[in-house]
Amino acid sequence: xxxxxxxxxxxxxxxxxxxxxxxxxxxxxxxxxxxxxxxxxxxxxxxxxxxxxxxxxxxxxxxxxxxxxxxxxxxxxxxxxxxxxxxxxxxxxxxxxxxxxxxxxxxxxxxxxxxxxxxxxxxxxxxxxxxxxxxxxxxxxxxxxxxxxxxxxxxxxxxxxxxxxxxxxxxxxxxxxxxxxxxxxxxxxxxxxxxxxxxxxxxxxxxxxxxxxxxxxxxxxxxxxxxxxxxxxxxxxxxxxxxxxxxxxxxxxxxxxxxxxxxxxxxxxxxxxxxxxxxxxxxxx
Numbered sequence: 001x002x003x004x005x006x007x008x009x010x011x012x013x014x015x016x017x018x019x020x021x022x023x024x025x026x027x028x029x030x031x032x033x034x035x036x037x038x039x040x041x042x043x044x045x046x047x048x049x050x051x052x053x054x055x056x057x058x059x060x061x062x063x064x065x066x067x068x069x070x071x072x073x074x075x076x077x078x079x080x081x082x083x084x085x086x087x088x089x090x091x092x093x094x095x096x097x098x099x100x101x102x103x104x105x106x107x108x109x110x111x112x113x114x115x116x117x118x119x120x121x122x123x124x125x126x127x128x129x130x131x132x133x134x135x136x137x138x139x140x141x142x143x144x145x146x147x148x149x150x151x152x153x154x155x156x157x158x159x160x161x162x163x164x165x166x167x168x169x170x171x172x173x174x175x176x177x178x179x180x181x182x183x184x185x186x187x188x189x190x191x192x193x194x195x196x197x198x199x200x201x202x203x204x205x206x207x208x209x210x211x212x213x214x215x216x217x218x219x220x221x222x223x224x225x226x227x228x229x230x231x232x233x234x235x236x237x238x239x240x241x242x243x244x245x246x247x248x249x250x251x252x253x254x255x256x257x258x259x260x261x262x263x264x265x266x267x268x269x270x271x272x273x274x275x276x277x278x279x280x281x282x283x284x285x
Contacts, residue, residue: 073110074201074208077171079103081213083220083273084179097218099177102197103140104210106173108166116164116201119144119176123152124212125194125268127261129226132254133243140173148180148193148217162199180217190226191217192265214265214272223282227262228255233284259285 080103087096108114128151146160166172180191193215198207223229224239232238232255243251266272266280 070112071110072108072112072114072166072168072202072205074114074116074166074199075107075109076208076210077105077107079105079210079213079271081271081273083275084215084217085219097179097182099145099179100215100217101143102176102178102213104174104176104199105171106166106199106208107171108168111168112202113168114166114201116162116166116199118162118200119146119160120198120200120207121146121148121158121160121193121195121213122198123148123156123158123193123195124154125265126152126154127192127265129190129192129221129258129261130254131188131190131225132227132258133225133239133247133251140175143175143177145177145179148178148191148215150181150191152193158195178215178217182218190219190221192262193217194265194268194270212268212270214270214276216273216276220273220275221258221262221279223279224255226255227259227279228252228284229259229279229282230284231282256285259283 080101082101082103084100085098087098089096106116141164144160144162146158148158149156152158160176160178162174164172164174194212195215196212197210199210200207221227224232224242239248239251262279263283263285266276266283
């Protein structure tokens with residue numbers, strides 16, 4: 001019997017079955033190492049390039065592209081409304097019509113100059129209030145004048161040309177003075193407009209949405225002359241001194257119709273002057 005060579009540590013030599021099992025366990029590991037080895041330098045470079053491309057695509061999806069460095073960004077800071085009114089002319093039966101005023105304050109929070117081109121009023125609702133009974137005469141950086149049409153259709157657009165420039169990180173203020181074609185002399189009918197106001201500026205920029213505005217021309221309607229309120233409901237005899245007896249039924253029909261028209265306009269959400277806002281809770285019909 002031949003002598004076997006001793007192994008370090010006094011280990012017994014492995015049997016034939018043990019060596020075969022060991023080789024079987026080693027085979028997968030050697031194959032994996034051989035497969036990676038066959039990639040070589042060129043294969044590893046291709047693999048790295050693919051991974052870099054994938055990571056770049058994912059980064060583009062996560063990181064938004066930088067915005068334009070010269071883009072303006074307008075924001076509405078404040079809108080103030082003043083009802084139209086009339087003013088008596090000394091030693092004359094005529095009156096001056098003072099337009100309805102929209103006082104607009106804007107901020108340009110962008111980095112580019114904003115050039116405002118026009119104010120766009122989209123008419124949504126319209127009402128005309130006839131005079132039911134007369135009780136006697138009732139007494140920014142730039143102002144841009146505009147005229148509203150009589151009997152407009154819903155969706156009709158009125159453009160008021162503007163020429164305003166707002167520098168980056170700056171503010172501006174201007175007025176829109178709105179009127180309607182009215183008869184010369186005294187006031188009879190009153191016109192109410194509910195409009196959606198936009199300001200267009202620059203090119204290919206979405207118009208600035210200012211909001212919905214309620215406009216009264218040529219003045220705010222007065223209780224008793226144009227509509228029926230809670231005071232006249234509680235004191236119906238108060239009208240007897242102003243309206244001729246046989247004309248009272250026609251007067252009441254007129255005042256009630258105007259009250260319903262006012263309720264229809266005032267019950268919709270919109271910005272409005274304080275004089276108009278005070279009418280809604282007092283209406284009676």
